[in-house]
Amino acid sequence: MNRKPLPRRPAPYQDELLSSWIARLADANFCSVPELCQYLETGQERPPETQSDLAGIEIDGFCATLRLPPLQLGSMLLQRRAEFAVECISWSDFQHCPACTHKVSGISLRHWRYAWSLQCEVCGSELSPVRRDPAAFVHLPTRLRTPRQKGSEMAEAR
Incomplete structure (x- = not known):
């Protein structure tokens, strides 16, 4: 099927993930x-x-619709290595750069997913943990929630 290129196309940022873009x-x-x-x-x-x-996915058509050079597509993807015993790339955002996300809301850069990244490669700021919803503990598995509740009960008893 022939798809028309998207009418609006903000340029991808340096090191931006394809999913973010x-x-x-x-x-x-x-x-x-x-x-x-x-x-x-x-x-x-x-x-x-x-x-x-x-x-x-038919890569040429995909890139034509996005108006993205096929060579740039690879630089926007995470490279997972099966030969490593330890996973060093997060499956989801766990840290971000407050300065960059303040400038562009919702952006996610590739190097923010690397376990060894401590500073933003774009602006040099220190990366911060992503703040999760305060009510997220409600969705904890029972095996994790029970010790947490018992610990808080013990602390209150003192």
Whole structure:
């Protein structure tokens, strides 16, 4: 199927993840991320993050729709290495640069996912942990929630 290039295309930032950029593209084109992923024929409702997520996608058409050079596509994806015993790249955002996210809301850069990254490679600021919803502990598994509750009960008894 021939897809037309997207009418609005904010330029990707240095080291931006493809998933972050696609979310910004969806916002710029007044649609949701799942709708844009369906239009791009990714076969899933979330944007690709790794090379294996692009399996089954016609890369030339995908890049033409995004108006993105195919060589730049690889630099926007996470490279996972199966030969390493320890996973050093996070599957989700666990840290961010407060300065960069203040400038561009919702941006996610590739190096923020690396376990060894301590400073932002763009502005040099120290990376901060991503703040989760304060009510997130409600969704803890029972095995983790029970010791937490017992510990707080013991602390109150003192």
